[in-house]
Amino acid sequence: MADLLGSILSSMEKPPSLGDQETRRKAREQAARLKKLQEQEKQQKVEFRKRMEKEVSDFIQDSGQIKKKFQPMNKIERSILHDVVEVAGLTSFSFGEDDECRYVMIFKKEFAPSDEELDSYRRGEEWDPQKAEEKRRLKELAQRQEEEAARQGPVVVSPASDYKDKYSHLIGKGAAKDAAHMLQANKTYGCVPVANKRDTRSIEEAMNEIRAKKRLRQSGEELPPTS
Secondary structure, three states: OHHHHHHHHHHOOOOOOHHHHHHHHHHHHHHHHHHHHHHHHHHHHHHHHHHHHHHHHHHHHOOOOOEEEOOOOOHHHHHHHHHHHHHHOOEEEEEOOOOOOOEEEEEOHHHOOOHHHHHHHHOOOOOOHHHHHHHHHHHHHHHHHHHHHHHHOOOOOOOOOOHHHHOHHHHOOOHHHHHOOOOOOOHHHOOOOHHHHOOOOOHHHHHHHHHHHHHHHHHHHHOOOOO
């Protein structure tokens, strides 16, 4: 009987010590604080969403506004605002490099931003429609000029002034013209036209003439000298 009672008592859990009680108390308090913080965060999200819904509704009803820029928000707040805007049927974009400085801009559907406008916001610049229109016009003008130049072909560059006029004080106005005159053959210096040099005799006639000149020269050498 004593053995049975001892086995029952040994199988029972021992009462918690003073240290264990303190640990469990702290764990319960920490869990309670965490639950309270989660409830507060949830309530803050609900209140933030209601406030964004009110601002987006006022923006839609204001016919004088086509876009609206919000203050920088954290990632969760931006996500809530994007969801509210999507439900309202608007367009929204986030801009800014650092996560702490990123902000949201919303646009009405009929005034959705162009790619040039979005690039301007991404660069941290304000959008100026007049400057953008002027830039677009200049770009189109430059493109038309390039196309016109391509159709006309390479441009021939002419000097602004004649070199003879530029250096006339050094070489005179008639020097270059005189240096380029056509040379004329002077007959007194043995310049015979080609037509006069052509021999129209046959070979046989030329040989007979050579032989006659040779006989005449030999007969002249054999004549006795006169006294």
